[in-house]
Amino acid sequence: MENKKVLVAFFSRAGENFFPGGTRNIEKGNTHVAAEMLAELTNADLFQIQSVDGYSDVYKECVVKAKTEFDNNERPQLKEDMDISSYDVIFLGYPNWCGTMPMPVWTFLENHDFTGKVLCPFCTNEGSGLANSIADIEKLAPAADRKDGLSIKGSLVQDAKPEIVAWLETLR
Numbered sequence: 773m774e775n776k777k778v779l780v781a782f783f784s785r786a787g788e789n790f791f792p793g794g795t796r797n798i799e800k801g802n803t804h805v806a807a808e809m810l811a812e813l814t815n816a817d818l819f820q821i822q823s824v825d826g827y828s829d830v831y832k833e834c835v836v837k838a839k840t841e842f843d844n845n846e847r848p849q850l851k852e853d854m855d856i857s858s859y860d861v862i863f864l865g866y867p868n869w870c871g872t873m874p875m876p877v878w879t880f881l882e883n884h885d886f887t888g889k890v891l892c893p894f895c896t897n898e899g900s901g902l903a904n905s906i907a908d909i910e911k912l913a914p915a916a917d918r919k920d921g922l923s924i925k926g927s928l929v930q931d932a933k934p935e936i937v938a939w940l941e942t943l944r
């Protein structure tokens with residue numbers, strides 16, 4: 773990663789979320805926590821992908837909206853976007869929503885040209901792993917030099933630093 777310009781772009785949602793045995797309110801989303809660890813470890817810039825509409829703090833309402841957007845193959849408009857052209861390496865973080873990435877991440881991927889860029893996906897989830905997200909990234913950003921993704925258990929993200937460090941070693 774030395775001498776490379778690195779970006780950590782991520783989607784994450786605070787509020788009521790699924791945890792083993794029930795739900796819990798979190799002030800900072802799990803992927804956000806992992807994204808900050810990665811940014812610190814790689815000396816990267818951080819960018820949060822957010823849709824104009826956003827998502828309910830109420831877990832069940834969020835699930836309904838997430839499913840509807842996926843079923844309709846929507847591309848939610850982003851609150852803001854950025855110029856990624858100067859970055860060599862882009863870490864892309866997202867929660868697993870219903871087996872893939874939240875649809876604003878689809879918008880982000882389609883908005884940009886990943887030619888010549890290394891793309892490293894990381895996904896927080898409660899057991900489904902990266903699921904279909906890698907195949908979807910392949911479709912949405914075929915030009916990227918995509919590396920193997922990292923799956924992190926969302927409810928254990930505070931302890932994930934060693935896993936992240938080990939993953940970074942594989943990307944050298």
Ligand SMILES: Cc1cc2nc3c(=O)[nH]c(=O)nc-3n(C[C@H](O)[C@H](O)[C@H](O)COP(=O)(O)O)c2cc1C
Nearest residue numbers: 784785801802803867868870871896898899900926
């Ligand atoms: C709408 C929605 C759908 C989800 N679907 C899945 C799923 O299919 N599989 C899974 O393991 N976890 C699922 N989860 C749990 C999240 O992936 C997990 O809690 C993640 O760490 C949340 O990240 P965040 O706090 O950065 O948003 C879902 C959560 C939400 C809100």
